[in-house]
Amino acid sequence: MLYEGVLRKMQTQNGKPIQYFLVFENDFINMNQVLDKELQIDFIKFQCLNCGEDKPIYRQGFCRNCFFETPTAGEWIMKPELSTAHLDKEDRDLEFEKRMQLQPHIVYLANSSNVKVGVTRKSQVPTRWIDQGAHEALEIVEVPNRYLAGITEVALKEFVSDKTSWQKMLKNDIEDVDLLEWREKLKASIPDEVADYFLKDQEETHLDFPVLQYPEKVKSLNLDKTPSYKGLLKGIKGQYLIFEDNTVFNVRGSEGYYVGIDVNPK
Template sequence: MLYEGVLRKMQTENGHPIQYFLTLGSDFLNLNQMLDRELHIDFIKFQCLNCGEDKPIYRQGFCKSCFYETPLAGDWIMKPELSTAHLDQEDRNLEYEKKMQLQPHIVYLANSSNIKVGVTRKSQVPTRWIDQGAHEAIEIVEVPNRYLAGITEVALKDHVSDKTSWQKMLTNRIEDVDLVEWRDRLKPFIPDEVADYFIENNGETHLEFPVHQYPEKVKSLNLDKTPSYKGVLKGIKGQYLIFEDSTVFNVRGNEGYYVGIDFN
């Protein structure tokens, strides 16, 4: 059966294991049910997530002009410390920025390839951790806006990484760490204006991904270079599909690509 549509990041539902869903056009696919089946991906065209035109995707699913214009790609998204809505100052669209920035945010520790610090809206817990392929995570602080979360992340990344090695995450070469101990160890480095928001008594969240076989060494599928690919789906972790031949495909990294997908 052939499905066709523009790629967007997979939706998830926490469970044992996590359930993954892909929306293509009017179809809503549970990818867990496709494990151990052959999947065929064909790149058809581009479709910018903002303007909808067939233009090469620049970043985050947007063509180059939209990336520098849409409020959905402002610098504050990747760098929360640049948020200004709490000052009533506009970046690209103040109404949108207030809606997204002026809500509860979490600063957290997650372990996917290594321990890292990150920021997400409270409403995105545990979705953000799932998208990063973290097998364990813990909240450090809960603050009322994105700016306070951002300055906390900046302060803490002097003492712990803010990056994930996606290759290590996908080969499952991971070590369990005591995130409660790490949370308490980092407490003295939290900025003074955030200190009252520290979360004292919470435990780790553990996540289980639907993977039947991890690759020894990964090779990434690039639709620009390989517009047609066929392989047996063996797992899903983070926003990646993992195939039997050690190929991995970053669904979120290919947002804005219009594809055809078939299963045998």
């Protein structure tokens, strides 16, 4: 069966296992239902997620012009400590930035390859952890805006990483860590203005990914270099599709690529 459309990050529903959906404008694929089936992915054209034009994707699904203009790609998204809406100060679009920044945010610990610290809007729990391929996560601080979450992350990453080793995550090469123990270790390093927002009673969240076979080595599929690929789908973790031949495809990293996907191609 043939599907066609522009790639966006897969939508998810937490469960045992997590359910993944690849959603196009007029159709969708429940990716769990095509596990152990052959998929063919063909790159057709670009479609910028902002302007919709067929221009090479620069970053985050946007063409170069849109990446530097759209408020949905502001630097504060990747660096929450640069948020300024709480000061009534505009970056690109103050109304949008207030909606995004002035809402409850979570600082968390997660384990997808090793313990890491991160920030997400409260409304994105546990979606953010699923997207990162974390098999366990723990909320440690809940604050009323993105700036406070950002400065907390900056303080804590002096002691724990803020990065995930995506290769180790995909191979399921995971360090055995105690997130509750790490929470207590890091408590004293939380900035003074955030100390009252510390969450001392949260329990770990455990996540179950639909993977039949983990890759022994990781070969990343790049549609610019390999515009047509065929393989047997063996797993889904984070925002990656995992194939039997050790190829992995980062769906989120390919946002803005318009593709055809054929399930069980002839």
